Amino acid sequence: EAQVTQNPRYLITVTGKKLTVTCSQNMNHEYMSWYRQDPGLGLRQIYYSMNVEVTDKGDVPEGYKVSRKEKRNFPLILESPSPNQTSLYFCASSFSGTLIYEQYFGPGTRLTVT
Amino acid sequence: AQSVAQPEDQVNVAEGNPLTVKCTYSVSGNPYLFWYVQYPNRGLQFLLKYITGDNLVKGSYGFEAEFNKSQTSFHLKKPSALVSDSALYFCAVRDGGVDSNYQLIWGAGTKLIIKP
Numbered sequence: 001e002a003q004v005t006q007n008p009r010y011l012i013t014v015t016g017k018k019l020t021v022t023c024s025q026n027m028n029h030e031y032m033s034w035y036r037q038d039p040g041l042g043l044r045q046i047y048y049s050m051n052v053e054v055t056d057k058g059d060v061p062e063g064y065k066v067s068r069k070e071k072r073n074f075p076l077i078l079e080s081p082s083p084n085q086t087s088l089y090f091c092a093s094s095f096s097g098t099l100i101y102e103q104y105f106g107p108g109t110r111l112t113v114t
Numbered sequence: 115a116q117s118v119a120q121p122e123d124q125v126n127v128a129e130g131n132p133l134t135v136k137c138t139y140s141v142s143g144n145p146y147l148f149w150y151v152q153y154p155n156r157g158l159q160f161l162l163k164y165i166t167g168d169n170l171v172k173g174s175y176g177f178e179a180e181f182n183k184s185q186t187s188f189h190l191k192k193p194s195a196l197v198s199d200s201a202l203y204f205c206a207v208r209d210g211g212v213d214s215n216y217q218l219i220w221g222a223g224t225k226l227i228i229k230p
Contacts, residue, residue, distance in 0.1 A: 004157070033217075040123075042204060043158075043220040056215065090157055098165060101148055101208060101218060105157030 002027045004106035006091050012112045013081055021076045021109050023091030030096040032074040033058070033103065034066065036087040043090070049074055050096065081113045116141045116209045120221035127195045127228050135190040135224045137205030146208035147188040148218065149179055153201045161203075164188060175199070195228045202226070 004025045013019055025032065033048040035058075045058030049068040063085055065077040074093075078085060088110050092103040118139045127133045139145055149161040162173025169181045179190045190203060205221040 035220075040222055042222040043206075045217055048215075048217060058215075058217065092158075098146075100216075101146060101163060101206075102160045103158075105159070107155075107157050 002104070004091055004093055004104050006089075006106035006109050008109060009107060010110050012114065014114055015082055016080050019078050019081060019111075021078075021089060021091075021111070023074045023076065023106060024072050025074075025091075025093040025104070026072065027093065027104065028071065029093035029104070030071070031100050031103075032068065032091065032093045034064070034074070034076050035090045035092065036060065037090060037108075038087050046076070046089075081111075083113050085111065086113045087111060116207070116219050118205055118207045118219050118221045120203075120205055120224045122224050123222075124225045124227065127226070129197055129228050129230050130194055133192050133195045133199070133226065133228070135203050135205075135226060137188045137190065137221060139186055139188065139205075139207045141207055141209065141219075145186075145188075147179075147181060148206040148208075149173065149177070149188075149190050150204045150206065151175075151201050152204065152223075158204060161190075197228045197230055200226055200228045 007022045030051045034046040035043040044060045046064050047066040049055045090108050091106040094100050094103040147164045150158040152158045162171050164171045164181045172178045177192050202223045204223050206218040209219050
């Protein structure tokens with residue numbers, strides 16, 4: 001089954017404790033992206049990757065890191081999480097070109113930072 | 115500045131009635147416009163897109179959207195609503211500005227509630 005998987009689905013952590021949210025897709029997509037969803041703000045892009053070893057900042061990259069060492073994986077790293085990073089996080093992937101806008105989303109990771 | 119607005123936080127429609135979810139945009143150049151749907155506890159799903167051509171585009175689940183260049187709108191419509199259409203709907207536009215990265219700009223979302 002074609003899908004984007006994220007782990008964990010739910011995470012409660014404390015301020016300053018490094019964490020990684022994994023994202024993997026099995027569709028051989030070139031493009032991958034991380035978003036956060038907050039009430040009333042819609043989706044805001046954190047980072048995106050056009051292909052392996054190519055990453056770029058989105059609208060809200062502060063406090064986050066990413067890497068794209070393999071085509072299928074695009075982990076999101078919070079080196080020192082803070083309460084304002086409490087949010088619902090989505091990973092998405094797509095083919096390149098104009099198909100970049102037809103994105104497949106993972107199920108989401110709900111992160112709470114206390 | 116590039117932007118997209120969904121003026122209604124929530125839309126309530128009776129089952130069987132037509133529904134409209136509104137979206138307006140402001141971008142440089144020709145817009146690429148999209149609708150996505152998010153069912154409870156799920157990720158977003160692509161519904162439809164407008165890039166060029168016919169102003170009325172058809173998508174998944176019987177939805178369609180009308181591109182209106184003069185009103186800079188891209189409203190989502192369905193002739194007869196189903197209870198299962200209840201979800202959160204997002205409008206998005208491609209940022210085509212000179213300094214843009216050609217990424218999507220997302221609206222805040224509209225909660226659609228279909229009552230039996």
